[in-house]
Amino acid sequence: MHAFDVLGDPVRRRILEILAEDRHASGEIVAIVGQEFGITQSAISQHLKVLRDHGFATVQAEGPRRIYEIDPTPIAEVDQWLARFRRFWEPKLEALAVEVERGKRKRRK
Amino acid sequence: MHAFDVLGDPVRRRILEILAEDRHASGEIVAIVGQEFGITQSAISQHLKVLRDHGFATVQAEGPRRIYEIDPTPIAEVDQWLARFRRFWEPKLEALAVEVERGKRKRRK
DNA sequence: CCCTTGTTTAAGCCTTCGCTTATATTAGCA
DNA sequence: TGCTAATATAAGCGAAGGCTTAAACAAGGG
Numbered sequence: 001m002h003a004f005d006v007l008g009d010p011v012r013r014r015i016l017e018i019l020a021e022d023r024h025a026s027g028e029i030v031a032i033v034g035q036e037f038g039i040t041q042s043a044i045s046q047h048l049k050v051l052r053d054h055g056f057a058t059v060q061a062e063g064p065r066r067i068y069e070i071d072p073t074p075i076a077e078v079d080q081w082l083a084r085f086r087r088f089w090e091p092k093l094e095a096l097a098v099e100v101e102r103g104k105r106k107r108r109k
Numbered sequence: 110m111h112a113f114d115v116l117g118d119p120v121r122r123r124i125l126e127i128l129a130e131d132r133h134a135s136g137e138i139v140a141i142v143g144q145e146f147g148i149t150q151s152a153i154s155q156h157l158k159v160l161r162d163h164g165f166a167t168v169q170a171e172g173p174r175r176i177y178e179i180d181p182t183p184i185a186e187v188d189q190w191l192a193r194f195r196r197f198w199e200p201k202l203e204a205l206a207v208e209v210e211r212g213k214r215k216r217r218k
Numbered sequence: 219c220c221c222t223t224g225t226t227t228a229a230g231c232c233t234t235c236g237c238t239t240a241t242a243t244t245a246g247c248a
Numbered sequence: 249t250g251c252t253a254a255t256a257t258a259a260g261c262g263a264a265g266g267c268t269t270a271a272a273c274a275a276g277g278g
Contacts, residue, residue: 001235005117009236013113013190020193026255043237045256064245064254072197079195081122082188084129088181089188110265118266135225152267154226173224173275 003074006054011037012047019057019070026066112183115163120146121156128179135175
């Protein structure tokens with residue numbers, strides 16, 4: 001399963017949004033996401049497994065609880081792939097790089 | 110089908126890579142992608158339909174040929190969603206903005 | 219007009235995916 | 249040691265997606 005497929009599911013995207021803010025126990029995620037999507041604890045646990053297996057999240061046991069934390073690595077790879085398209089909607093990007101360079105030169109003088 | 114699902118397929122990603130470079134006739138895409146993935150012209154035509162239907166590409170008839178051109182809009186939306194995760198691998202982003210501002214101030218003096 | 223070339227569409231098959239229900243596992247506490 | 253709370257796993261089902269073959273359609277050129 002490719003990283004894009006992992007991000008293809010709305011439940012998983014929502015979980016990642018939550019984990020982007022802070023680490024959470026499985027149960028906390030179930031409370032939020034289960035409510036919003038009307039799915040069971042089991043379903044969410046399976047989504048968490050997908051996120052784990054594909055490197056989007058890491059787990060740490062704290063007593064009986066599983067604390068999930070985001071791992072941005074695969075998202076960064078996706079972002080990397082998107083880079084080649086950015087010039088279509090951000091022609092300013094080159095200009096930005098130029099700006100920074102100009103600033104650096106000025107300060108070196 | 111969500112934009113992420115559209116990007117989930119490797120054939121479609123490859124087509125978008127090709128269209129990112131230049132516009133191409135359907136047949137040209139078939140020649141490249143069909144070879145690489147070992148699938149039929151029909152299969153590729155169906156992928157092109159998905160890209161059309163979800164706003165990733167536009168078509169223009171030129172005689173019997175269909176010329177495909179990329180439309181970056183949905184990719185930009187995906188990129189937008191990814192924005193919230195960028196701080197995890199690019200803490201320099203804030204610094205970059207600061208740099209630009211500093212450069213602008215210097216030049217105003 | 220027909221034939222050929224370029225392309226799309228239809229039908230059907232097979233696999234994958236997400237969900238539910240039911241069951242297992244693990245930790246801590248009485 | 250059992251009981252409960254928190255979580256994961258197994259089995260099975262239905263829907264969706266991607267592929268192939270076959271058929272349809274559109275544009276020129278003879």
